Amino acid sequence: MSSRKQSLPHSFSNKQFDTIVIGSGYIGYAAAERLVSNGQQILLIEPSGQLLWESTSCLINDATDQQYSAAWQSWLSRLQLINRTANNKFDPVVAEIQAAKELRSRMESGECQVLFYAYPVKVEYDDSNITSLLLATKAGLRRVFARQWIDTTEQGILMRLATGEKQTRRTVRQGWSCALQSNHWDALEAPLSDFSNAHNMSLSASTKAGERYLSWDDAQLPWHQTMMKKLRLLRTSFTENQDLLVSHCASQPYPIYDSSHVLPLSDSQPGNLQCLSPAYCSTDLHTLADRYNWGMSAQCATPKTASMTLANIPSSADSIDPHCLTFDEESQCEVLVVGTGTSGSVAAITSARQGAQTIAIDFADFPGGVGTGGGITGYFFGIGSKEMESIDALTDEINILLIGESPDKDAWHHEAKKLAIMQLFDELGVSFYGNGLLFGVESHQGQVNAALVAFGDKLVRLKASTYIDSTGDGDLCAFAGAAYKTGRSGDGRTLAYSQAALTINYEDHRPKLKAINFDAGWLDPNDPEDLSRARLVGIQQYHESTAIQKNKLLMIAPLLGIRQSRHIQTDYILQLDDLVAQRRFEDCIGEASCHADSHSVDFEFEDDEMVFYYWACRLFRHPLHTQLPYRMLLPKGLHNVWIACRAAGMSNNAFYAIRMQRDMQHIGAVAGASAANIAMKGLTAARSEDNDVLHHRIENTDSTNHANEVVCNPIDSLKQGRSGIALWRVSQDRSRYNEEVRNVLHSQNSKASFYAACVLAMWADPIAEPRLIEALVGRENGAVDPLENQGAYGQEIDVPFWLIAVVMLRCCGSNACLPALRTCALEPEIPLNVRTSIALTVERLAQRKAISTSESLELLDNLIAYEIPDAQQMPSRSIARKIRNENQLTLPNDYGVDTSQDHGWQLHLIICRVRTQLGFDPQPRAYDYSQDPRAYVSQSFMAFF
Template sequence: MRWEVFERHYDIAVIGGGLCGVSAALKSAWEGKRVILIERRSALGWEVTWALELTFEPTATFACLGNMHSSVAEVIANRMGALGGYHKNRLDAVIAELLLDKLVEDAGIELLLYSTPTRLLWDDDLAVGVVIGNKSGEQVIHANVFIDATENAFLWRQAGAQFTQPQAKRGKQVVVFNGIAEAINSPITLGDAPDAGIFDVTVQPSIWDGEAFVEFTVEPFSALISRERILDAIPLVRERVHALSNALVTHSGHEPYPIDVFKCTNERSDELMHPHLKNLIGAGVWAIADDDERTVANTIGSRVALGERAGELAMSMHLEVPHDATQRAEGSILTPPHYETDVVVVGGGTAGAIAAIAAGRQGVKVALLEANAFLGGIGTGGAIHMYYHGVPGGIQDEVDARMRDITPLFGDAEKVLGFHPEAKKIVLQRMALEANVDIKLCTTVTGVQVEEATAIHADARDKSIMRRDDVSESHRYLRGVITAGVEGITVYRAHAFIDSTGDGDVAAMAGAPFIMGRDKDGILHAYSQPAGKLDEKGRLAFLNFDAGYVDPTDVTDITRARRWGIRHYWRERFTSEHRLLYIAPLLGIRQGRHILGDYQLTLMDEIIGRKFEDAIGYTWAHYDNHALDYENESDEAVFWVWLLGQWKRMIGCQVPYRCMLPQNVEGLLVACRAISLTHDADRKS
């Protein structure tokens, strides 16, 4: 890990990488300040890039900020126009994501993605640090001034600011149609469909020919509810708008855009200043006291202006917070809430979602924790919506059948390469909810609670859903996982845990041994940064290529890899000929840790088709190692590929249950690509 990020002392730390946060960071950095920007998602400007709120008026002003015009908004509008991504007050989300990243890079701002604030530290009337959580654990950000640009005023609330909730909590969901029959040049208002639970249905134009955006409001504000309502909105707009009747739904917003925003009720000399801490600034619509002004400010243009005002306020402060002040800090180090259940599944990709469904169908209480705003992992948010070999069977067959049933709602199935990723998101969500699984989105495990096994505890044998018969005194019992979510830290305690994080994060945190990378130099399989597109036949397809190498256990390196990956798509000018539908929010990570289990599957097992008495599945593919330097691979790999020329030969075997049992840890199964394999046995396509 590049620990210097956490050892540095910044002039300004901006927590939250939405438009308010990006604007505040840019304004501060342009004036020479040393700035760090923290965002929990994989992209900046979530309002545009994730929620697809694309109407942008850069000259928008509002009275509470003195009717100021935003220089940051003007820069964004001018640069987006020059890139071909801004027309008639509408933005392109892909180009916006690329531009925001470039602006932050050019301004010299330190950026850390995939990181959620969990605690604010303060000393007397000064904020002195922010604890962030991610898959690498917890770290502290040090700065002289802090800007709270989170959507829920997380830092302000931790420091005692009071808020009132709006009477309604509505969200706006967006669905994107392509291949429309005729151009839509202005918004089309379709009204409400209360029986379907959707309101304010509007069709918005795109900057691209053949594309349109359908917006609708749902209540309450929920990513799960919004996604389910998509299936009601699609037939409604097809019936009412002829241009969309045969169009293909290509993608949707990853999360809804908030319509109703709570407000801070404390008296303040400046609306953006925290009522108790003199170096904690607010950069959120929630900081505006007047109800009418707050409604007006809830646009993306006004959010940029609001962030710029926060940046100006931060620059006006001349404070020096000692770097060691966090050592004597107090404040929001609170006892986190506890959640008790039978089974906790960490990771809601295909493996984790199916694990949760299977457990829920056994009648036990299951919590499914997913770091993103959707289920399905690489097959949905990773844009790889097709299967590459493998073996059908089990619940996966049911998932596939139900996807086929609802795919016609999205358009002609022949217009989709593979399966439809939006259909899979909805099917996995539905099946999990039908199994009474409690889905917790935007939740990342940052630590674990373990109990050393100095003796065999009777209750551990009685309560554990899965166990070994030969528990030794050297084992640990996993009792809980510590998570970072939108509302801070939560501890989930259960009788059994399933690690479907992809990288064996829970198992490694609990002390299970692991290997990572090839023996000679530790290099992992290359990662990719996929993107969605329309192919030459107008089908929903994707781009996928090796983008480089990444350590997927290091949040600083994942951030670097994400930024490097999306820059492969940068152009000085975008046209309809090479536009993208979306950049996948997930990296295509092919390999991370392999947790050492009671059995380690080998390449030879796969070549000879070995069978096991405790088989629970199958592997079937060719030796799809993307290495370009086989001289650094193992002797077995060199022999199989170079000498025998068997790279394309299909091989496979049974997978034993023992590959899922991590050494030294009880109460945990590993069910993801991190199961116990050798590097050569892990053949990622």
């Protein structure tokens, strides 16, 4: 075994940058551009995850530049490469995509790195210079190093940390905006202009013929209240104009500064900190050009500031104790809800309705999660509950204010749900705090005592009697020490993420909004660096899309659509067979229903149960239904915490069905009611028998008949060569069906005998091996029907019998199957997924010592002897079509976006595992993958070096 140790992948915590720029608005983006052009290696940190937030969050699109600076003109000319500028305006979504594209290019060249979702919390010094900075991230505290620091944040976050200065410069004006869409501006322009003038508002142009921006000043109200006020006024004044709709709204006001109010810079400012923050600068900042030009004044670091060398930099693996921080505030409540996405928003509303003093925090500056900021604005399966009726009813009312009518059934406008949740927060007294990042907890013997939260300008310790973890990733539970699992068994990968966007269709009688949602790739959602990479990739992918080419793209969703992350270990872990058998539980808190909706296509990487379910039983679309036990919300080892989000207690396989928005809303309601009930009784134990929720359960109801499919005799179905649910039921009851399945193995019906072999393989019965070898050698197709077993996005997921045989042999094979596997492996043009299927079977055979070391290595070497012909693949595709050399389907959600990436790492991961288990060095390519910029790839290989 090799003893060499390789460096970790390019982590921000393992290097010293020339300059670290905090803030990626126009000031920070321009500063980064200037520094990179001067040969500086920089790290650009943006806490919010929003590039050019003045345009993406504030909707400012003014191209005015009274100084006509060359830098600003160069930026505008680059925007024209995607879309024209017009009317002295540019398209905010074009600016965001162009910025993401340029940053990705600089990252690939090594000139620049980008880190989102990280808050500066403490500066560290060497004499009079800053050497390092502690960042609060969802992975805990991280330390970054640089020779020079530039603060471009609006609040002067780094300046305040470095100097202790609290007073900041005042804005002279703060402006709000919303985007209007119509097909009939010839008739609407004049009356809307009169309307805006009469109400101290302004109507301005866009680069889109059907779009206008309505803007106003209001520094008195929070964003949701000022938006509701203007929306009601607008819809009341234009009741008859059904083709006028509001597509999206600013989530924060645009600040304007002038030199009438300037704060002197502190004498204690470190020598290597350059302050370009509007909070402390002395220049006028009215237009975007002002900001961009101000960023271009950034100065390059000099060697004199290099007081830290790489030898002094500790490893990123060094844990940092949060007790080194000074907290600005401490708050107390009965129920603390961390994360106000799909489940957390309902948890907070339900808790407050019970009468509990409830605080809710979220990383975004708005609630709703994937259903608002993630752009997934519709229900997909799941079972509704009464707790959602008030939210859905209010959402429908606000829908009408926004678009003049109710949307399609089970759908909503993304702003409507956001505003509805905020209004209910106000009415029920939920204290909501956005832009708050959980980075740690204080706990003792399973009792959480405080949540540690970083906001933009302060650190807060939040104490509660009970805690609800609705972060989506189980962050609070993980910080408190709860055990968890992540990803599927074959390669550890979670489901694909999406980066949704909003489009407009002007071709109908009235404008129609539509969300784009496709699989953008994969990520490690618990790694802030990989989250940053995935966010940039997702935005950049729209650069060549048909939506941008046809000028129909309105906005990129501000949040990633993350489908899967951790699965916290709870008192009960819901299993796939619970859903297939429609299990009932004594502690039932409701029901859930869907099919096992995995967005994967490479099912060979699933565990035996799941690959049998998808490929042999062909049950992708089979309706699943189960009761939900209360115990799946109770993290093992934690006493006063509920896990209410996609990270609740489910196996990876069960999760594929129990992850829909209705399901998450319901478990959020149960957690909210339970946590409030316990806290208001002065208790802290989630498992208390005094929990009224267990006696008066919040159950959801469903009118659909979910009776089990009638299968009189599953063996009769098997004898007829059918797959389906009967095949699954046979596989689950060996004691009953063993002899009969063995008899069917010798049937003259080739499909019947093959399916019998698959069941016997699941029972690890070696009698199945000859029939599986026969299918592989004869390249049996099995007469599958592509329309009968469709996956996500309607993709064909059926594969031929011979490939199923390859996978089933991992359960029951011996060295007798080696010749057939070897013959298949030696074919130069076999697709990647056939190679990975063979490799996974070799791995299992080697683990069982069914084949020798030399036989294992020979087969694996054969798989990489020839170049993989299809290593670059899209996330959504059909393996069966690839095997048949047929063109892939053009998906309805494609929009010309190229999401292809290298999947060859999966084959090399299996080979690396086998080689190291057998006592050999990893193959050379494995080291390359250990340095892959995709964290979910590199982390899979790092353990081998």
